[in-house]
Amino acid sequence: MTKPFMFEKPVGMRDTLPELYLLRQQVRSTVAGEVARWGYAPIATPALEFYDTIGEASATSDTQLFKLLDQQGHTLVLRPDMTAPIARIAASTLEEVQRPARLTYDANVFRAQQREGGKPAEFEQLGVELIGDGTASADGEVIALMIAALKKAELPNFKVAIGHIGFVNTLLREILGTEERADTFRRYLYEKNYVGFKQAVKQLPLSSIDRQRLSGLLNLRGGFDILEDAERLVETEAGAAALGELRALLDVLRAYGLEDEVVIDLNLVMHMSYYTGMVFEAYSDELGFPLGGGGRYDELLEKFHRPEPATGFAVRLDRLTEALGRAKESVTVSYAIVYSNERRTEAMKKAAELREKGQAAVMQDVRGIADLDAYCAQFDNVEYLIGTNGSENSRGGAVL
Amino acid sequence: MTRNYNPETAPASPNEDNYLTVAMPKGRIFEEALGLLRRAGYELPPEFDDSRKLIIDVPEAELRFILSKPMDVPTYVEHGVADAGVAGKDVMIEEERDVYEVLDLQISECYMAVAALPSYDSKADIAPKIATKYPNLAAGYFREQGEQVEIIKLNGSIELAPLIGLADRIVDIVSTGRTLKENGLVETETMMPITSRFIVNPVSYRMKAERIDDMVERLEKVVEGDGQS
Numbered sequence: 001m002t003k004p005f006m007f008e009k010p011v012g013m014r015d016t017l018p019e020l021y022l023l024r025q026q027v028r029s030t031v032a033g034e035v036a037r038w039g040y041a042p043i044a045t046p047a048l049e050f051y052d053t054i055g056e057a058s059a060t061s062d063t064q065l066f067k068l069l070d071q072q073g074h075t076l077v078l079r080p081d082m083t084a085p086i087a088r089i090a091a092s093t094l095e096e097v098q099r100p101a102r103l104t105y106d107a108n109v110f111r112a113q114q115r116e117g118g119k120p121a122e123f124e125q126l127g128v129e130l131i132g133d134g135t136a137s138a139d140g141e142v143i144a145l146m147i148a149a150l151k152k153a154e155l156p157n158f159k160v161a162i163g164h165i166g167f168v169n170t171l172l173r174e175i176l177g178t179e180e181r182a183d184t185f186r187r188y189l190y191e192k193n194y195v196g197f198k199q200a201v202k203q204l205p206l207s208s209i210d211r212q213r214l215s216g217l218l219n220l221r222g223g224f225d226i227l228e229d230a231e232r233l234v235e236t237e238a239g240a241a242a243l244g245e246l247r248a249l250l251d252v253l254r255a256y257g258l259e260d261e262v263v264i265d266l267n268l269v270m271h272m273s274y275y276t277g278m279v280f281e282a283y284s285d286e287l288g289f290p291l292g293g294g295g296r297y298d299e300l301l302e303k304f305h306r307p308e309p310a311t312g313f314a315v316r317l318d319r320l321t322e323a324l325g326r327a328k329e330s331v332t333v334s335y336a337i338v339y340s341n342e343r344r345t346e347a348m349k350k351a352a353e354l355r356e357k358g359q360a361a362v363m364q365d366v367r368g369i370a371d372l373d374a375y376c377a378q379f380d381n382v383e384y385l386i387g388t389n390g391s392e393n394s395r396g397g398a399v400l
Numbered sequence: 401m402t403r404n405y406n407p408e409t410a411p412a413s414p415n416e417d418n419y420l421t422v423a424m425p426k427g428r429i430f431e432e433a434l435g436l437l438r439r440a441g442y443e444l445p446p447e448f449d450d451s452r453k454l455i456i457d458v459p460e461a462e463l464r465f466i467l468s469k470p471m472d473v474p475t476y477v478e479h480g481v482a483d484a485g486v487a488g489k490d491v492m493i494e495e496e497r498d499v500y501e502v503l504d505l506q507i508s509e510c511y512m513a514v515a516a517l518p519s520y521d522s523k524a525d526i527a528p529k530i531a532t533k534y535p536n537l538a539a540g541y542f543r544e545q546g547e548q549v550e551i552i553k554l555n556g557s558i559e560l561a562p563l564i565g566l567a568d569r570i571v572d573i574v575s576t577g578r579t580l581k582e583n584g585l586v587e588t589e590t591m592m593p594i595t596s597r598f599i600v601n602p603v604s605y606r607m608k609a610e611r612i613d614d615m616v617e618r619l620e621k622v623v624e625g626d627g628q629s
Contacts, residue, residue, distance in 0.1 A: 157607070159606050159607060161606050192498070192499060192500040192501060192602065193501045194500065194501060194502045194503075195501045195502070195503065195504045195597055196501070198504075199504075221609070221613075222609075263606060263609070265606070283602070283603040283606045283607055284603070284607070285603070285607040285608075287480065287603065288478070288479050288480010288481065288601055288603055288604075289479075289480065289602075289603065290602065290603065
């Protein structure tokens with residue numbers, strides 16, 4: 001590679017300029033505020049972790065990990081997600097903390113990508129993990145909390161699709177018999193390749209009933225009543241148990257009054273492979289990419305030698321801000337006091353008054369400005385405290 | 401789904417209504433896909449007058465077509481600037497975009513193939529070079545076959561490569577095989593059948609589920625009817 005130009009950044013890395021920064025800060029505090037009101041305690045973890053622990057547990061593909069070596073030669077990764085680091089803490093430092101534990105984080109995560117723009121390699125995730133509670137109420141709570149936060153952020157039109165990877169796994173295993181075959185079909189779902197799925201159904205030597213059951217899986221999208229169709233597809237107890245979990249979850253969501261925001265999509269298979277039960281993803285018609293998602297991951301903590309159930313969500317703050325960016329107008333009333341030497345004390349007093357009231361105020365010595373008109377044009381209000389008291393001096397004409 | 405921070409510079413988008421934006425490859429596939437849509441009951445004008453237009457609105461059917469290079473269709477759909485699109489399976493394998501591939505439209509049927517000069521001897525080939533428009537697809541295929549090859553990316557007239565010694569073999573899309581024959585090449589391997597697919601953006605798939613499911617259902621009926629007749 002040639003030496004980068006002065007202005008260049010690595011692929012997928014972005015700067016955040018003041019306007020966007022402020023908007024994102026607003027969104028962040030709204031979402032974080034709602035999460036805090038539901039009683040989730042904030043924690044932070046380091047950006048660098050060991051490849052052998054977090055890199056492994058995060059289920060992010062190797063090509064997407066940023067790797068580096070420490071001085072002892074250990075391979076480190078920039079954290080590709082926050083769920084695995086929190087599982088690490090929950091299983092070690094916070095092992096003794098009373099369960100269920102409610103934790104929240106707000107952090108940048110890193111996933112390398114070599115493609116074109118539109119997909120950052122570093123992005124901010126705000127999320128929660130509810131650890132040590134295996135009930136449908138816990139699953140319902142994290143979904144309801146995500147929806148409450150999105151509503152608080154005033155996201156106009158959004159939907160949350162809910163699936164259940166446990167149901168998909170059981171049904172595939174039940175029909176196909178072997179884990180290997182089930183894996184092929186699961187991959188088609190994960191790759192969103194329904195055509196490939198349908199072709200594979202035709203090619204396998206299956207009974208016509210099993211064929212119908214497999215193709216039937218693709219139709220399990222819609223409102224809460226789709227569960228009745230799902231019931232017709234399962235034959236074993238394991239399948240019925242997975243559906244039972246889902247039914248219990250829907251009861252919780254119904255109690256929260258979320259029928260309008262939630263759709264069922266039993267084909268939803270998420271990128272992170274550590275999910276074991278219900279999974280969900282949030283969409284807005286303001287953006288072409290999902291805004292966030294989550295699910296139940298009952299086997300992840302086992303990798304850190306403390307098996308216990310857990311569930312959670314993460315919202316992509318960069319995407320949520322982008323989705324809101326069009327919907328919301330940023331309101332920044334700005335105030336500048338341009339002063340000259342002899343009225344500095346007066347200017348300071350005025351600025352202090354404004355700041356006391358919570359109003360942002362810029363103090364600028366007039367001699368420091370090259371083009372007064374252009375400089376002042378960027379503020380909504382400008383107050384000139386120039387020259388001797390009472391008489392206005394012309395630009396730059398400070399009397400010494 | 402315009403993705404822009406500044407509402408003033410964002411292009412006028414019909415998405416506020418019930419419009420569905422569909423990305424289509426220019427040319428023959430577009431015509432064939434339009435034929436399918438007409439038979440599925442969509443009210444489309446018999447022909448579109450200005451063929452150089454890149455955006456075509458059809459208010460009667462609440463559809464907006466975006467016309468692009470075939471290779472770009474999945475990009476538009478993945479980024480959500482189009483809700484759905486029609487893309488060849490060749491493009492889908494090459495581009496690996498995160499979109500739903502919901503329906504095989506069974507139009508523009510052809511296949512991917514490896515071709516070489518008749519004199520080509522695979523045993524004498526020590527460092528095999530493959531010329532292709534599809535570097536990703538070709539690399540994946542040969543890896544699966546357990547063969548290590550060097551890929552040379554070309555943008556067109558792939559048949560030239562073996563003739564002038566740039567590569568030993570080519571990987572390209574074949575419909576009748578005439579171009580290969582005219583250039584004195586023979587097929588050495590048939591790789592995979594190719595048809596056009598109806599693809600959908602994951603967000604649109606949920607946010608506009610009703611309209612998209614309706615379109616898929618109607619198209620499916622037409623396609624299946626064709627398959628049986």
